[in-house]
Amino acid sequence: MAQQNEFVVVENGSVTTPKGFRAGGLHCGLKKTERNDLGVIVCDVPAAAAGVYTLNSFQAAPLQVTKESIAAEGKLQVMLVNSGNANACTGKQGEEDARTMRSLAAKAFGVPDHYVGVTSTGVIGELLKMDKVSAGIAGLPTRVSASDEGGEQFSQAILTTDLVKKTVCVKLTVGGQTVHIAGAAKGSGMIHPNMATMLGFITTDAAVSSAALQQLLNGVTDSTFNMITVDGDTSTNDMVVVMASGLAGNDELGEGHADWEAFAAGFRYVGEVLAKAIARDGEGATKLIEVSVVHAESEEAARAIAKTVIGSSLVKSACFGADANWGRIIAAVGRSGYPVNTETVDIRLGDIVTLEQSRPVKFDEEKAAAYLKGDFVLIHIDLHMGNSSATAWGCDLTYDYVRINAAYRT
Template identity: 70%
Template sequence: MGVGEAAVFHILQEGGVTVPKGFQAGGLHCGLKKSGRNDLGVILCEVPAVAAGVYTTNVFQAAPLKVTRESIASDGRLRAVVVNSGNANACTGQQGEADAYAMRAATAAAFGLAEQDVAVASTGVIGELLPMDRVHSGIAALPAAISADGNGAEQFSQAILTTDLVKKEICVSLTVDGREVVIAGAAKGSGMIHPNMATMLAFMTTDAEVEPQALRQLLGEVTDVTFNMITVDGDTSTNDMLVAMASGLAGNRPLQPGHPDWAAFAAAFRHVCQHLAQAIARDGEGATRLVEVTVQGAVTDLSARAIAKTVIGSSLVKSAMFGADANWGRIIAAVGRAGEPVNPDTVDIRLGDIVVLEGSRPVPFDEDEALVYLQGDTVHIHVDLHHGSGTATAWGCDLTYDYVRINAAYRT
């Protein structure tokens, strides 16, 4: 059974990555950021957790990704993931790779773990070496900074942020084999976001018992329809990473396709990823509104995904959304250049409930009504191609003056 949509799960109003049984987390400032905000964090599991990861497809992959791949590949389990912000440790050569391994070794020593039990992630400025004296001092202080309560999760969520304006976390619960299972997640990202797995990092924890292959497959499938369907600026980072850890302490029978509660677990897992993905899109650098593009009637789901991401990634569409301009011509132009099969005589477009194009022909609409709608904090663009049964949804944001301001002085 694949990813289900009809399962029942509950969103917990408070809680982050420490709510699932077996997890602690924490964060602190070690001097990587001038602002004094947290810039080093860790998630720790009391038992070896089944682990899976997905990574950026950028050819220039940051050193921590190599270390994390190696750790997970050793036995498919992790005990900890250490994360720094303020420095991406990307394009830093052999020294950067050595520094990533040193972070792994130092974290393992600090918590009494084997080195291969530790994953490493970094985010921030590309091309600068980590000040390892500060990193080592910070890692040595992490054991005293972690907890299993909400403060630990809060400090970790703050530690992974760069240009983000807000933390991004969520926690849901459901019943598996009559037992409560919790899935939680934390993420960062607001610029350089066009995942093909931007700078984007996400971490998921669950106390479910999950078969390793099932977790890997689910993570890949869900990533394709959530994190891989967001874009802020069309740039794919060198550091994108999503890591999931399952402690198995909920006491359920191992989850895998065929388990009676697999669809429920998969739906809850997808909800966590989709929530985090939407939060990243909403918090795009300088953004004033979330934009959601739904494409239906494509020849396949893959075709629908390509078209939706082309529309959401169009600088002209994004600029029109910032200006609250109902310029549907920019939308249909993006549809037409996506490189996917489209019948140019059958396309419908709606902005929310406002029909602006039907059968590829303009429909009179109230400009004032459209203006009010487009000035809201969330804009839904619906495109129906009437060309097949493929559907997809992508998320992004408007393109504002502040995006240019922020990125024009990112290093300074």
């Protein structure tokens, strides 16, 4: 276990580590491969819940169903997810199918319909094979477990073009009680700020109200999940859902609680780890790119500039080609939509200074190329304009990205 400020990272933890949670997955036949394509998280009690959703105007049917469920009481007990089919842009039939999934899961686990959330990911515009989904849901109760294996099976079930599972878990002390926060996510392509083709699931055994969870999730999303990009596309199904069982036994958390900031720090860490894992696993990616903007006039400006640079196809291509072309970086800074002082910008690639006070600095091209060939690239931008900062994450743009997406449906 590794210490991170006031919380501890739990190695090999999963969404089942917090008290009261079980999870599992199986292959129901939505994918051509035998990999799991149906998964579920189940809580022993109705859990305080919160969610954030894509800003794409075409929101998939499952998102509407999950919003309705959380709106009823601010609680969820079952979170159902399928991969291989997004159930997006599928009209009235898609809406009926999402509600049928909710009802079937509610019956399978013995809870009211409004305690069930539903989400889907995969190909857009194709109707679900409901015979396969229905049979799969019926088989889920025997496949859920409170063990790490249950979390593992769930993490596999949510993947599409992802190459790796994305999980994280931390623990901390709240009011003398041990509290866990864990997460699992999927995402590899169609990733862009304002959510992306990503699904995130966070569980905690802390006692915390739905309203406090929602406020915390909104802020964490803005600084983590909304600060990643792979390809500039925002999808129809993106969602992050949090469930809090309250079984840790602590006094209810909220702003003003002595341990609120410690809990929020652990929560932010979980969000950041999952967000960076999605960026690192971008389709065809060979490296994680981090853009750090400091001394901006406002946090809004810092975020916009960082996201503009990380989203630049030219910057991403230069990183793939190990070309220290700082001109592409400064051009992206200048088109962010926020004013900058064109006389005071510094740029570093790792610890290699390429621009100082908006003037080129002679640097070792071979050293810079060697740095850019690594699997992590830091682009540091100092605007010298104020006291605000922001960080964004993304990946390089490679030949494989085109190959993967040229034949996504086939």
